[in-house]
Amino acid sequence: MTEISTLGEFGLIRHLTENIKIKNESTLKGVGDDAAVLSFKDKATLVTTDLLLEGIHFDLTYVPLKHLGYKSAVVNFSDIYAMNGQPKQITVSLGVSKRFSVEDLDDFYEGLRLACEIYGVDIVGGDTSASLTGFCISITCIGEAEKEQIVYRKGAQVNDLICVSGDLGAAYMGLQLLEREKTIFAGEKDFTPDFAGKEYLLERQLKPEARKDIIRQLKENQLLPTSMMDISDGLSSELLHICKDSGVGCAVYEERIPIDYQTAMMAEQFNMNLTTVALNGGEDYELLFTLPLDLHDQAEQLEGVKIIGHICDASLGSCLITRDGTQIALKAQGWNSLEDNNL
Ligand SMILES: [Mg+2]
Numbered sequence: 001m002t003e004i005s006t007l008g009e010f011g012l013i014r015h016l017t018e019n020i021k022i023k024n025e026s027t028l029k030g031v032g033d034d035a036a037v038l039s040f041k042d043k044a045t046l047v048t049t050d051l052l053l054e055g056i057h058f059d060l061t062y063v064p065l066k067h068l069g070y071k072s073a074v075v076n077f078s079d080i081y082a083m084n085g086q087p088k089q090i091t092v093s094l095g096v097s098k099r100f101s102v103e104d105l106d107d108f109y110e111g112l113r114l115a116c117e118i119y120g121v122d123i124v125g126g127d128t129s130a131s132l133t134g135f136c137i138s139i140t141c142i143g144e145a146e147k148e149q150i151v152y153r154k155g156a157q158v159n160d161l162i163c164v165s166g167d168l169g170a171a172y173m174g175l176q177l178l179e180r181e182k183t184i185f186a187g188e189k190d191f192t193p194d195f196a197g198k199e200y201l202l203e204r205q206l207k208p209e210a211r212k213d214i215i216r217q218l219k220e221n222q223l224l225p226t227s228m229m230d231i232s233d234g235l236s237s238e239l240l241h242i243c244k245d246s247g248v249g250c251a252v253y254e255e256r257i258p259i260d261y262q263t264a265m266m267a268e269q270f271n272m273n274l275t276t277v278a279l280n281g282g283e284d285y286e287l288l289f290t291l292p293l294d295l296h297d298q299a300e301q302l303e304g305v306k307i308i309g310h311i312c313d314a315s316l317g318s319c320l321i322t323r324d325g326t327q328i329a330l331k332a333q334g335w336n337s338l339e340d341n342n343l
Pocket of ligand 1: 082
């Protein structure tokens with residue numbers, strides 16, 4: 001265990017950022033001067049930022065620092081893909097309390113670097129400071145896109161198809177599982193719960209991926225969504241954002257919402273309504289997008305994408321159509337208020 005004070009602030013930044021190899025043409029200068037220098041030529045620049053606080057957004061009793069590093073980078077990349085762009089650079093600022101060592105920060109940076117390696121992103125700067133309590137992470141991600149290819153939330157049109165990638169609710173069930181085991185093992189020294197058969201849920205919670213592959217598929221098939229978002233707060237909430245910004249309504253079919261087997265098993269064990277979990281669970285980082293109805297056949301060909309409903313006139317509202325044909329108005333619950341509601 002090396003105390004951070006032995007390196008000093010500049011020593012620490014040098015230690016964490018040495019050997020960073022620049023991957024992108026748009027990065028003219030990365031770490032090592034007063035500011036990074038970027039150049040996107042004729043492309044548009046996308047900027048997104050995210051603040052993560054210990055005890056609010058993550059719990060270090062069960063989140064390994066390496067995973068935390070990976071996830072904090074990936075959630076930012078996801079927002080850039082949600083604009084139909086490519087993430088290119090990040091800056092990383094950390095607030096670190098005394099209980100963290102240099103080795104802890106190495107673990108965090110290992111995850112961060114791995115994510116940057118996989119997604120082709122450069123770490124171009126950041127700051128590190130002592131914090132009185134806990135661990136704080138602020139990451140800003142810069143991306144690029146062709147101006148005409150940027151997809152906003154506001155473009156959905158009546159009759160458009162509503163598409164979603166992957167499956168929903170698994171990250172939330174992973175969190176429930178970790179929280180339950182934390183309670184059971186509270187106070188015990190060796191925290192080694194048995195997660196056999198539930199690996200997918202844990203991976204979705206601890207090591208999510210951004211859907212770079214879906215953006216590539218859309219491009220290869222020359223499909224430009226009319227609107228798009230990533231699903232961080234839950235399908236319901238994101239659908240309502242798209243509908244509000246586009247001035248439309250929507251109908252989503254319960255039976256078409258993609259859900260993994262492990263999510264269904266876990267929801268049953270926890271006695272939770274599976275559709276509620278899939279609609280409001282959050283942290284899935286899947287893509288939600290709309291395509292014109294005449295692209296139905298191409299939309300069906302997309303790998304890992306499901307058509308779950310359609311956009312309708314605003315006067316019809318935003319609703320879920322259940323398996324027995326009942327219409328229920330969608331509500332934005334967000335991922336942290338699932339306990340006392342049905343849908
Ligand atoms: Mg987003």
